[in-house]
Amino acid sequence: MPGSTLIATASERASKTPPAPRAGSESRSEAFVGPQPGLGSLPLLGRGRTRSISAENPNGEKGRGGMAIPNPSEPRPAASARAADNLGQGWKVRPFIRLNARETATLMDVAGPGIIQHIWLVEGLNRGLVIRFYWDGEESPSVEAPAPDFFAVGHGRFAPVNSLAVVVNPANAMNCFWPMPFRSRARITLFNETDRDVELVAYQITYVETKVPAAAGTFHAQYRRAGTSERNPYVILDGVKGRGRYVGTFLAWTQMEKGWFGEGEIKFYLDGDDQFPTICGTGTEDYFLGSYGFPRPFTTAYSGTVLPASENADPPNFWSLYRWHIQDPINFEENLRVTIQALGWGADGKYKKLADDIASVAYWYQAEPHAPYPELPPLAERLREAKRPPLKIPGAFECELLELVGRSPNIVAEPQALASYGPGWSGDAQLFVQAKQVGDFAELAIPAKEAGAKKVVLYATRATDYGKLRFTVNGKPADVTFDGYAEKPAPSGSISLGVYEPKDGKFMLRAEVVGTNPASTGARYFFGLDAVVLDKP
Numbered sequence: 223m224p225g226s227t228l229i230a231t232a233s234e235r236a237s238k239t240p241p242a243p244r245a246g247s248e249s250r251s252e253a254f255v256g257p258q259p260g261l262g263s264l265p266l267l268g269r270g271r272t273r274s275i276s277a278e279n280p281n282g283e284k285g286r287g288g289m290a291i292p293n294p295s296e297p298r299p300a301a302s303a304r305a306a307d308n309l310g311q312g313w314k315v316r317p318f319i320r321l322n323a324r325e326t327a328t329l330m331d332v333a334g335p336g337i338i339q340h341i342w343l344v345e346g347l348n349r350g351l352v353i354r355f356y357w358d359g360e361e362s363p364s365v366e367a368p369a370p371d372f373f374a375v376g377h378g379r380f381a382p383v384n385s386l387a388v389v390v391n392p393a394n395a396m397n398c399f400w401p402m403p404f405r406s407r408a409r410i411t412l413f414n415e416t417d418r419d420v421e422l423v424a425y426q427i428t429y430v431e432t433k434v435p436a437a438a439g440t441f442h443a444q445y446r447r448a449g450t451s452e453r454n455p456y457v458i459l460d461g462v463k464g465r466g467r468y469v470g471t472f473l474a475w476t477q478m479e480k481g482w483f484g485e486g487e488i489k490f491y492l493d494g495d496d497q498f499p500t501i502c503g504t505g506t507e508d509y510f511l512g513s514y515g516f517p518r519p520f521t522t523a524y525s526g527t528v529l530p531a532s533e534n535a536d537p538p539n540f541w542s543l544y545r546w547h548i549q550d551p552i553n554f555e556e557n558l559r560v561t562i563q564a565l566g567w568g569a570d571g572k573y574k575k576l577a578d579d580i581a582s583v584a585y586w587y588q589a590e591p592h593a594p595y596p597e598l599p600p601l602a603e604r605l606r607e608a609k610r611p612p613l614k615i616p617g618a619f620e621c622e623l624l625e626l627v628g629r630s631p632n633i634v635a636e637p638q639a640l641a642s643y644g645p646g647w648s649g650d651a652q653l654f655v656q657a658k659q660v661g662d663f664a665e666l667a668i669p670a671k672e673a674g675a676k677k678v679v680l681y682a683t684r685a686t687d688y689g690k691l692r693f694t695v696n697g698k699p700a701d702v703t704f705d706g707y708a709e710k711p712a713p714s715g716s717i718s719l720g721v722y723e724p725k726d727g728k729f730m731l732r733a734e735v736v737g738t739n740p741a742s743t744g745a746r747y748f749f750g751l752d753a754v755v756l757d758k759p
Contacts, residue, residue: 537610
């Protein structure tokens with residue numbers, strides 16, 4: 223009957239069952255069960271031998287853990303190195319290592335075959351420490367990244383991560399569970415590229431000595447960083463050649479202006495794709511398995527945004543985003559390129575390209591050999607604190623840079639940086655005039671780049687100790703009185719002074735104190751001039 227070939231009676235099944243092996247007859251060649259054990263495979267007893275490397279057993283050798291002997295004469299010990307001096311061998315003598323400036327520590331160097339199952343690392347979230355993995359005698363690393371970024375810690379800022387592949391726990395314990403097969407050798411190094419010693423590096427690397435399936439690829443990860451004002455879309459990965467599967471993305475994204483930043487699409491160009499990709503996402507939060515923005519942090523098995531951030535806070539805003547393709551790896555046969563757009567919303571309701579700052583780590587498996595990686599971004603670039611680019615009012619003359627042609631005696635008029643007060647000022651600076659009384663003034667010369675009347679528009683500042691101003695342009699009074707008082711420093715917005723003809727190729731702008739707001743405090747007569755725009759009448 224239909225389907226009868228799929229059905230067997232109990233007696234038939236029993237007749238086809240091979241006899242149970244005799245005790246002790248298992249072959250030593252049995253491979254470890256699966257490249258990554260899980261709950262379902264835990265009862266299956268393969269022949270893998272578990273080994274674990276730490277500072278207390280640097281080579282992971284059988285029966286040789288905790289053998290260090292206290293050495294009180296050690297000239298540059300690691301943290302807590304003297305704590306066991308009175309207890310002796312076997313009592314937590316070498317739990318940590320010290321990694322001095324410009325030195326490299328070898329965390330693991332063992333013969334294969336085998337599979338790394340878990341790595342735990344504590345090193346202080348220092349982007350100046352570079353972790354590298356080398357498989358099977360290769361000279362070019364398959365993994366190269368700042369240590370915290372490799373473990374999905376962005377911007378050097380701690381946040382808990384609770385995922386299948388990566389776990390980050392308080393206070394800075396970084397763990398990964400990516401299975402990492404190797405055949406003849408596995409070597410992991412940690413390089414301190416900074417000029418400061420790190421007195422405590424703690425680590426544990428657990429692996430299994432076992433056969434590796436012929437079809438298994440080796441694990442790869444690559445770090446990049448760039449500003450999207452220079453290149454947009456941002457390139458997460460490029461130049462990958464060979465057969466493999468893409469398994470994860472981590473982005474340390476710095477948002478440089480208010481508003482939603484995540485409209486950009488991620489694109490996967492597979493196996494010769496040129497202008498258009500095979501896989502095209504629909505938005506940044508969609509790729510990270512969210513929707514309608516990131517209203518709050520979340521961390522799940524396969525995706526998360528873990529730093530507390532708000533798209534409408536004063537920038538820079540820091541986001542740490544991860545997406546693991548564990549259940550949906552992206553397979554490629556020949557080559558792979560991955561990009562993401564930095565795209566937000568403009569005031570006109572249309573998409574707007576963004577000048578954000580992005581660092582990334584891409585994770586994938588592939589058959590060796592792998593193509594050489596681009597040069598790792600230099601130390602200064604990795605450590606650079608991403609800063610909001612200053613606002614530039616189009617066509618504006620910065621008052622702090624203009625020629626100061628006159629001022630009242632005994633008052634100070636000088637440039638003042640304003641970035642610490644938040645965004646909104648052109649060039650993040652102003653001309654700060656410390657006037658003392660009614661009648662004090664400052665006069666600026668604004669060059670006229672072309673003949674003809676111009677509308678003169680001033681941008682100024684309000685603050686708690688600022689006074690009231692009136693203006694003249696080329697000796698003619700403007701029909702404007704400006705009250706500079708506010709409860710906290712804030713840009714004034716545009717102040718139209720009227721239309722004027724240039725005189726001798728210049729517009730002479732004079733700002734004079736005419737009073738003060740009753741609520742003003744402190745000096746009460748100060749004022750700040752940000753920028754001037756010469757516009758068409």
